Amino acid sequence: MDTSPLKVLFLSPEVVPFAKSGGLADVAGSLPPALKRLGMDVRLVMPYYRIIKEKEIESRVVTRDLKVPLGGETLQADVLMTSLVKGIPVYLLDREDLYDRPNLYGTPKGDYYDNLERFTFFAHSALRLMEHLDFVPDIIHCHDWQTGLIPALIKGPYSQSQHFSRTATIFTIHNLGYQGIFPARKFPITGLNPVDFFHLDGLEFWGNISLLKSGIMYSDAITTVSPTYSMEIQTSEYGMGMEGTLQFRQEFLYGILNGIDYNQWNPAKDTHLPTPYSPNKMKGKMGCKEALLQEMEMDSSLKDKPLIGMITRLDTQKGLDLLVTILEKILALDIGLVILGSGDEKIQTAIKKAANRHPGMVGLYIGFNEPLAHRIMAGVDIFLIPSRYEPCGLTQMYALKYGTIPVVRATGGLQDTITPFDKQTGEGNGFRFGPYEAKAFLAAIQQAVEYYKDALVWNQIQANGMQADFSWDRSAEMYSEVYQSILKRS
Ligand code: ADP
Numbered sequence: 001m002d003t004s005p006l007k008v009l010f011l012s013p014e015v016v017p018f019a020k021s022g023g024l025a026d027v028a029g030s031l032p033p034a035l036k037r038l039g040m041d042v043r044l045v046m047p048y049y050r051i052i053k054e055k056e057i058e059s060r061v062v063t064r065d066l067k068v069p070l071g072g073e074t075l076q077a078d079v080l081m082t083s084l085v086k087g088i089p090v091y092l093l094d095r096e097d098l099y100d101r102p103n104l105y106g107t108p109k110g111d112y113y114d115n116l117e118r119f120t121f122f123a124h125s126a127l128r129l130m131e132h133l134d135f136v137p138d139i140i141h142c143h144d145w146q147t148g149l150i151p152a153l154i155k156g157p158y159s160q161s162q163h164f165s166r167t168a169t170i171f172t173i174h175n176l177g178y179q180g181i182f183p184a185r186k187f188p189i190t191g192l193n194p195v196d197f198f199h200l201d202g203l204e205f206w207g208n209i210s211l212l213k214s215g216i217m218y219s220d221a222i223t224t225v226s227p228t229y230s231m232e233i234q235t236s237e238y239g240m241g242m243e244g245t246l247q248f249r250q251e252f253l254y255g256i257l258n259g260i261d262y263n264q265w266n267p268a269k270d271t272h273l274p275t276p277y278s279p280n281k282m283k284g285k286m287g288c289k290e291a292l293l294q295e296m297e298m299d300s301s302l303k304d305k306p307l308i309g310m311i312t313r314l315d316t317q318k319g320l321d322l323l324v325t326i327l328e329k330i331l332a333l334d335i336g337l338v339i340l341g342s343g344d345e346k347i348q349t350a351i352k353k354a355a356n357r358h359p360g361m362v363g364l365y366i367g368f369n370e371p372l373a374h375r376i377m378a379g380v381d382i383f384l385i386p387s388r389y390e391p392c393g394l395t396q397m398y399a400l401k402y403g404t405i406p407v408v409r410a411t412g413g414l415q416d417t418i419t420p421f422d423k424q425t426g427e428g429n430g431f432r433f434g435p436y437e438a439k440a441f442l443a444a445i446q447q448a449v450e451y452y453k454d455a456l457v458w459n460q461i462q463a464n465g466m467q468a469d470f471s472w473d474r475s476a477e478m479y480s481e482v483y484q485s486i487l488k489r490s
Helices: 023-037 050-055 115-133 149-154 185-188 211-218 225-233 243-248 283-295 302-306 320-331 344-355 370-379 395-401 412-417 438-452 455-467 471-487
Strands: 006-012 041-047 060-070 073-083 089-094 139-143 167-171 208-210 221-224 252-255 308-316 335-345 364-365 384-385 405-409 431-432
Touching: 006 023, 006 115, 023 041, 023 139, 023 471, 041 115, 060 115, 089 115, 115 149, 115 185, 139 149, 139 471, 149 167, 149 211, 167 211, 167 471, 185 208, 208 211, 211 243, 221 225, 221 471, 225 252, 225 412, 252 308, 283 302, 283 308, 283 364, 283 370, 308 320, 308 370, 320 335, 320 344, 320 438, 335 344, 335 370, 344 364, 370 395, 384 395, 384 438, 395 405, 395 412, 395 455, 405 412, 405 438, 405 455, 431 438, 438 455
Parallel strands: 006 041, 006 139, 041 089, 139 167, 167 221, 221 252, 308 335, 308 384, 335 364, 384 405, 405 431
Antiparallel strands: 060 073, 073 089
8 A cells, every 4th residue: 555645736826924915825824734734745836926035035946947838938937945834845936027026916907917828837837847856746736716727737738748647636716706817819828729628618718718717627626615605606696607617517516614723813822912812811802902992093982892893805705895885874883993904996985984084983904914914803892794705714713713703794604604693592603694785784783783782692702702613624634535535536
């Protein structure tokens, strides 16, 4: 029997602590160590973005001459190596003209015009690098559209290579809203044969190329990040045009809930907090609240009132349009509101206007600020996530750990992690609403604000949430099972 560790090549366009735009990066930073704890040999490859260069992390040169096909040409790349944690190498793909840019995927004005080239280059480079290193992966685990080409490449041009003859691929969808759509005329860039790959059962999607569809169609298994979302995306309401494709591959589609990293998100040892706290010593939470009110220049009288928070991309996916609709009504509940977010300018303006109308009651920080995210999570009492759709969502799980009660829309991973509090049984860890309607959202907030006034009940809800365990090890076991099942099959 072969007892050598399972070799996993883990490909994500963003990875904490190197580069992050959303929850995908958190997952890519935490799942590999959990897989390693299960005994796997895991390696990552990612682009060497400017933001990583600026961090001046320690690295060494692997090669300065990796030859990579792109369209009809062969380009050259440098590869550096650093590590995620001890024993997990991260190969950084350095190609200045493609990755040394102010942002990961585009500017507020839109996506970079050459994202197909950038991520096709990434896909070919990752495979060429494995050949160069003589690392033969059993599994290539791809994440989101930026890596969607890889399963097709493995089944197409690279199927000739002895190197990948036993390699199986798995594709994880973190958000179906991002489909990697490009004009059909650019197909030659991919390096795939159009007769074999550009058709209805391939990368073709309404006349365009979709790299997300490539990942769905050609991988040996598809996963998404919660059981409920894995069902939802097969319906026309949530499928965003991909529902037919997903139904077609339903037999190989799994929903595995993300975990969270309790080394980073734990109020007892969170170095960003002025006063750490734990379930048995909750006094520190009030310290965090007072410090947050001061930091956000809010009225100190709010310390005895419900303080409501949001940390989010300012995007309609996240339900910000609902929030804007009922902002005045929320503020009429005699509460404070703290929002940390970046994104849509119209949403920013609407919140700024409300903040001006209610001096001292609204704390607003526009931008991406990780330490502040921790301080808000600890300092607020109630956390809002009214998402239109939510593949998994991480912040509700952070909130639970911080004794901050989530008010969420019952969708995707929010539905799988938040159970409505029931006063009769004392069970439940938050508040939920069903229809995507401002009225339903407001009613759920009102309910939370009502319960806040009853300290005993509130402590019970907090305790229920704080004892929940969403650590990565359980999810990693499930990924391991999927890896084993596709290896057996192939
Ligand atoms: P998504 O990936 O759809 O944006 P998730 O809930 O899965 O949503 O993950 C969002 C992650 O990004 C969380 O770790 C959250 O704390 C973080 N985050 C979002 N916006 C900000 C911000 N403006 N500043 C700091 N962290 C943020």
